[in-house]
Amino acid sequence: MSDIEELSPEGCFLLLCLLYEYSVESKEIEISVEQLVSKYGVTKTVCSEVSKFLSLPKNKLAQIRRSKVRYCEFDSVSLSKLSSDFDNGQYGNVHRFTVVDLLTKKSKLGCVKNECDLSVSNLLLLIILLIHSDSSGSVERLSKAKIRKMMGGISSDRLKSQLKKLSEMEYVFISQSGGTGRKLFGKTPNNYLLNLGEIKTEKYHPDKKEKASSTSLFAPSVLEQLEIFIRDIQYVRHIDGKTKDKDLNALFALFGDDVNASMGITNLIINKCESIISVLLSECWDDVDSLDLKKCNFLKRERMELLLTRSSLFSMSFNREYFIFDDATFTGKKGIEEKKKAEDKFKAEVIVTPESFKQWLDNQDSYDISFESQAHRLVVFLIQQSLYIAIKMKCLFVHHFTKFEKPDSINVIFNRTRMNGTVGDSYHVTVTLLVKNQFKVYLIDSQKLVANDIRHVISVKSYSRKDIPNVRVI
Incomplete structure (x- = not known):
């Protein structure tokens, strides 16, 4: 089409x-x-x-x-x-x-x-x-x-x-806007969640709605740590990268000019974290609280591998710096097509694998600015942030719903965020999950009332699966 x-x-x-x-x-x-x-x-x-x-x-x-x-x-x-x-x-x-x-x-x-x-x-x-x-x-x-x-x-x-x-x-839930990073991620589109309970009418019917409201002591809030990281990196930017903190220097070098870009690097990172959080909660629900970064078999998952390619991690302009092909090899119309195929294959290459990830963790060097090293440092950063948020998400569900069952699959999208590191910070997140014969949608509104005190209002809509699907054909 x-x-x-x-x-x-x-x-x-x-x-x-x-x-x-x-x-x-x-x-x-x-x-x-x-x-x-x-x-x-x-x-x-x-x-x-x-x-x-x-x-x-x-x-x-x-x-x-x-x-x-x-x-x-x-x-x-x-x-x-x-x-x-x-x-x-x-x-x-x-x-x-x-x-x-x-x-x-x-x-x-x-x-x-x-x-x-x-x-x-x-x-x-x-x-x-x-x-x-x-x-x-x-x-x-x-x-x-x-x-x-x-x-x-x-x-x-x-x-x-x-x-x-x-x-x-409520057929579709949309994440906050994507954007274009100068170095990181390239063009980042919106993420979407489909409300299968509403769309798959031949399989599900509405069951019930619930609502829960309470305050919980999550310190800092789910997204506040990420915001703190970005502010620290921007601080390094303001002092021309001169600091004794090697980790901040390494992150500053990794993020480049994106820390001051108008599109908001925090939103782009949240967009990437949404997918990683969903994989962590779906694949590692039982041990997400104690997950060791070196035990990273979840990186082999197809959904994760799509996030670990060159084009997914870095912008096209940054990738082209490492895309080295002799133009003399590609001549004429056929040569142009062959070069395009070679470039597409290069961009689609998965450059962070469980094996390379473990090896990099054992031998990481804060001063190494090679493409591969930057890619692994970025993945470590994204997984650390995503793991922190995933743990908080699991705690939130278990805290509010004593009979919360282990999900067969779970997806997370942050629809709106307002994070300034102050009282009044808020976020709206949509979570969908499949569990046994039910599809559930959780709409969570959270607001920071006072320091370290978050109020959550959770609306739940569940759909039960019908025994006999009724599919219409022409």
């Missing part, structure tokens, strides 16, 4: 519906406007748009057979590509049946039209997020630019409006 620029989001959605129906029915599809309006519940304008697109001579997706009624037969190569993208996406499309359910939300089943409170473009956005999410609904490393392209090249304002609506309806 990223390569199709001629269609609106509504047109992209209708095209997906047609592709799906054709792949299921394996027969020609009538694409007359009247038939499409009647069957899919979209407007005549959208149907005319898609019909015209499929009739273009340059279109390679389908062949149109004209008679009194126009029929469409899709190209086998295009269908094969669609099937490959659909089934073997980033996470193997574990939400296949939910995507199919969303594709049929506006369709007629028999003579009965489905009732749906989402627009066609809303449904398309949900499908895009689902295909890029893991089994527990976490969407990471998906930029807004890529989403906009898959939705027919919509404007940033329209995407913002779409995300706002899905967020207000």
Whole structure:
């Protein structure tokens, strides 16, 4: 869909519906406007748009057979590509049946039209997020630019409006804004959590809502230590890096100009920590309180490895300083393509492994500024911060809910933060978890009332899984 620029989001959605129906029915599809309006519940304008697109001579997706009624037969190569993208996406499309359910939300089943409170473009956005999410609904490393392209090249304002609506309806939980680091992380997109309890209607039904409120002595607060670290590094910056503290000097050299960047380095770090915290709580729930950094087998997890690549840890400009290829080797059009592949492979390389991590911890040198050393120092920093927050998160749940069960998977997103190291600091965090046959959403509002005194208001919404899923198909 990223390569199709001629269609609106509504047109992209209708095209997906047609592709799906054709792949299921394996027969020609009538694409007359009247038939499409009647069957899919979209407007005549959208149907005319898609019909015209499929009739273009340059279109390679389908062949149109004209008679009194126009029929469409899709190209086998295009269908094969669609099937490959659909089934073997980033996470193997574990939400296949939910995507199919969303594709049929506006369709007629028999003579009965489905009732749906989402627009066609809303449904398309949900499908895009689902295909890029893991089994527990976490969407990471998906930029807004890529989403906009898959939705027919919509404007940033329209995407913002779409995300706002899905967020207000609690289909999607969005982390605070990403940004672009000069040295660290490069372009950092928002993270998203999908409320599977609301989306997967064929599997879950609302169970109950709970609310808990109390004060707890977490000193310092969950995010305060991270804020203190950043302020200390900025202090080193102000005195031109002259300090006797070797650790601060090393962190100063690691962060470079990002400590003074306007986008807020704290937010970028929190964005990265969200993913690490989720892995720690999912994979190491029982021993997260006493986890030894050297026991880092969780680094082998696929979700963690995606965070340990060159492009994930450092910006493109910083990576290019170490991307050394002889241009004379890559000549002509083919050479350009080969160089691009080599560069992409370089950026995707996982440079921090459990073995290299342990070795670096044993032999770390504060004055080593090599690329590999900086990468390992950054990962140590991120894991230390994430581990601290993960422990506090676990304590918070166990403290408030005496029957809190070990989660099968858990995801954490900080929706809003206001951290100045003073009374009044606050953060809003969304936590989703799967446990046995339930999906739960925790909305936590926390505020620092006085020094070392945090008030937490926790709202819980749970969904029970149905015994027999009911998946609708065309």
